[in-house]
Amino acid sequence: MAKKMVHEDSKRSHKKRSAKATHPFSKIKKFKKNKPEKLENEEEEEEALSTQHKLFKDKDKAMSTVKAVHKPAKHQVAAADKGNVELGSSREQLDWFISAFQAATRTKLSSLELQEIPENSMLELSNTMDHNIHNLMKHVKGIFGPSWEEVLCEGSLVKGNAEPGCPAILIISSSAVRCVEILRGLKTLTTKCHATKLFAKHIKIEEQVSILKERVNIAGGTPSRIKKLIEIDALKLSRLSVLMLDMHKDAKGLTLFNVPQVSNEFWELYKAYFHQQVMLSKLQICLY
Template sequence: MGSGKPEKTQKPGRTPKPFGPNNPKSQSKFKKKTNTKNTANRQIKTKTTSVTGNNKNNQPSQQLRYFLSQFESANGVQLSSLELESIKDSCFLDVSQELGQDVMKLEKHIKEAFGAKWKEELCEGKHIEGKIEAGSPAVLVVAPSALRSIELLRGMRTLTKECHAVKLFSKHMKIDEQVSLLMNRVNIASGTPSRIKKLIDIEALGLSRLSVLLLDIHTDVKGYSLLTLPQVRDEFWDLYKNYFHQQLVKGDLRICLYGPIPNGNEFKGKSVELADGDREQLDS
């Protein structure tokens, strides 16, 4: 991208932590037992058990079920019970049904997420040395395309008058230009998975202030979305596993699925029951 590209340096604490199929800790713990005397009589019965959440009915929310089902489908894995326990309903930001899914009302959803501190976190443009890290947004929007990224930013226009939002996609934008913009205070940024990951990789885009990760799951004219469009989907999950999952589990980050969630996406974990009474949870 030119000689002006900054040297990539690895800082302590910024090492990507893989999740799912790339994490050695998430390898399958299910081992089929062998017994020469009882092998012929051993039968494996499959049961389905609903994953519990934090809501009143002890059932996972629609957002949580959909997110987990898409993760498993895209990565070809089945999450272990330990991994499931780490992702709770509290990790997801409820979108007010009264406000609807109109893009022009998006800023109202974002304000609700930050409560009384919304103006301080989202509108102020002054960089405070030692307190506000340059290039670290409080809200990061991930969209499947550059056009959709811009459209979502229009819905937050009144929040970005003093501190302009940064566009993080490759179409008509050079990475050096984005690196320069990220040297200032950034409250809101919007872009595509591949460019966002590249900017994090070179440590131009920071995550220290990130509180809300908004995922645009609206479908295009062909019925594809961020989580279903093949190449974009893979790029997003690569980004998520490397940089967002650990923050989500620790409670430092909440995800907002912005868009209608398709019906029929029930998420269920499978357990196996062996004939001799042993039970083990199938891991990924």
């Protein structure tokens, strides 16, 4: 009988231990006992994270300093945004223009070709005057120097001096309206031989062909019509020495270099008829 009771007590004790082991709160004491150690580990972890955060912060600060030191010049930033080039030195303008040319035409110039581009390809205008229509006539006189009157103001064709329909300076704008504004600013410069309008708006191509049979000193127009007149051999380029590109921004902030369609037409025109002349030092570009 005594053995049976001892056996039952042992059995009940075993059940209690099993229940205690499986009870959901059976490990509370153990958790509480280890809690200080865990908290200590958390504090160490927080301290480590704080140190890591400080290191990243210092790294970001250092990188910001490096970026500030190597911040691109204005003309370099503008190079990525066609049409917003700052009118800086002729070298800066030429770098921007060649970069824009390669990007727009998907042309990759070799290092040798880049070296062969003449340093004086880009005309650097006087910085003492603003680049606006009011001062355009003065800038044009400065481009041609003391002989500007001889080059631009002769009214009739002189054998050996001026081929019909061949301007000395060609101005390219993004729109007919802008072109009219520019040529109006040069009206008094060529009293004997007025500047010729080469755009499609309100002017038939036959009228322009007729005008180009006479002496032309200054011509201005849009890329599409200029290209067409060159293709039919009405507009000639043998006397052309200055290609002036209008950098004026329209109401939307766009220029000749980023107006949709017009920009593509300009680069097609430049690549087909002007780039080789620039490479041969026969033609200079002027951003105005």
